[in-house]
Amino acid sequence: MAVPTSRPTTAARTDARARPGPRPALSGAERCLAVIDYLLVVYRRTWRGSIIERFLSPVFFLLSMGVGLGALVDRRSGGVGGVPYLEFVVPAIVATQAMWVAMGESTYQVLGYIKWNMAYHAMLATPLGVRDVLVGHLLAVAGHMTVATAIFMAVAALFGGFSSWWALLCLPVAVLTGMAFAVPIFAFTARQEGDSGFNILFRFVMTPLMLFSGTFFPVGQLPVWMQPVAWLTPLWHGVSASRAASSGDVDWPVLLGHVAVLALFIGAGWWLAVRSFAARLVR
C-alpha cells in the first residue's frame, strides 16, 4: 500500500524535537507559523470586541458620509468629478479603515508583548529569533486586516459603494496601506516606555491623516501649501491607489506608482522595526 512519505518524516522530525541531543532545526515557515498560532489563540478570545471596533465604525462612516453627506453632494454638484460621492468615498474608507486596524494592532498589543505579559520574551527563550517574532506578528496583523477589509467591502458593496468587479483590487491595496502603517508603528512602539506616545500618534497623526488625505474630499480642495504634505503620507497614496483600483477603468501606472510608495514605507518600516525590536528585546 502506498503510504505518503512526507507525513511520517515530518512526524519523526517533530518528535525528535522533544528528545535529548541535537534537535532538528525549524524551517522559517514553521517559526512564523508558531508565532501566528499564538495570535490565532489570542484572536479567538478577543474577536467579539474587535468586531465592533473594526466593523461598526467604518459602517457608521459609510452611512453618515457616503449615504447622508453623499446625497447632498450629489444633488448640489453631481458627485466628485462626475463620480457619485458614495463611490468616491467608499474606496477611501476601505483604505482608511486598514490604517485604523494597523493602529489598533500595532500599539497596545505590541507594547504589552514587550512589557506586560512579555509574550515576545517567552518566544525569544525558544528557538525563535527577533525576525521570526516580527514576521509572524506582522503576518497575523495582515491576516486580520484582510478579514476586516473583506467584511467591510462586502457590506459596502451591498450599499452600492462599488461600480465594478475591479474593486476587488481594493482589498490587497487596503492591506498594503494598512501594513505601510503597521510596520513603522511596530518600530515606533518598540521605542515606547508607556502609552502616552500612542495618544500623540492617534490625535496628531492618524486623525489629521484621515481628514486631510483626500479621504472625504479631493486633496485639490486643500490650501496649496498643504497639498505636498498629503503626498508624503502613506494614507494619501493608499486612498489614491484604492480609488485607482476601484474605478472600473483601472489606471495602472497611477495604481502601481502609489503601490510602490506604500511598499517603500513597508520596507523602511521593516528596517526600523528589526532594529527597534532587537534593541529592546535582546539586551
Added chain:
Amino acid sequence: MSDGETTLVRARGLTKTFGGFTAVDGVDFAVTRGECFGFLGPNGAGKSSTMRMVGCVSPVTGGELRLFGLDPATDGPAIRARLGVVPQRDTLDEELTVEENLWIYGRYFGLSRREVRERAGELLDFAQLTERAGDKVEPLSGGMKRRLTIARSLINGPEILLLDEPTTGLDPQARHILWDRLFRLKRSGVTLVLTTHYMDEAEQLCDRLVVMDHGRIVAEGSPQQLIKEYSSREVLELRFDTDEHGEWAPELVGVGERVEVLPDRLLVYADDGDAAASEVHRRGVEPLSSLVRRSTLEDVFLHLTGRSLVD
C-alpha cells in the same frame, strides 16, 4: 569524554556590561550533566545577567561561553531548542488557559499540535495542575503559576533547565511543593541551573554552587564544603538590649573564632556553640536571648562579603 558531553555549560572570563555598568565581571564556571548547579548572591550580584547569557537571550559582552560545546553567538536557536527556561518573572499569557499556554509554547519549539497536546497532559500531571487545565491563568495562585511556568519549560524535553529565582515571592508551602518537583526532575536526569538569594534553597537543591557578589564569583563548592571552609560548625546568636550591638563585641573577643555584628544581633562563630554560650555566661555578659544553631550558607556569605544575602 569531550567537552560538551559531560560538561554542558562552560564559561571562561564571562562578562556582561550595560553601557558603563559591569553586571558580570569575568566569571568562570562549568556545569556537569545531571547536577544541580546554583548561583547564590544578593539582588544585583549579576546572577540574572549570567543566567540570561546562559539562556542565549542576552549577548555575551566578553569572555567565552559554550553550551553543549556550541557558541550562543552563532548557534543560539540550536542551543535554546535544548534548554528549558524559567525566567525570574513569569511570561505566561494570563488571558489564556493553562493548557493553551503549554500548547502555544510547544509550537515555538516546532512540535506538532498532536505532540504538544500529548505532552501537555503529562506535564500538567507533573505540575499538579490537571484539574485547572481549562481555567484561565490569571486567577491562579503564585505557586500554581510558577509550576505552570516550569511545566511549560519542560515541553521540549530540555537537557538543561534554567531557573532564575524559582521561588521568590512564594509562601513556604508553595516553595516546598516546587522543590519537590525540582528534585524529581533532577532524579530523572535533567541538569538544573538556578539562581537564588535564599540560602535554604541553595542548601536544599544544589550539589554545587558559586557565591556571587558585585558581578564576581567569590567562592565555589558544595554547600557543605563552603560551610566547612568559610564558617565554623555552629553559631551562637546573641541579642542585647541596645541599639548598637557593636558595643558588645569587645566583651566577646576570644569566645569563638570570630564575631560578626549585625544591626539586630551578634553572631559568635564557634565549633561548639554551647561551650561558647557557657563562656559568655561565665564572663558575666547577659544577653536578652541566646541561640545556638548550625552554620548555613548565609554565614558563608556574611563572612565572604560582610553583608547579608537579603537586605
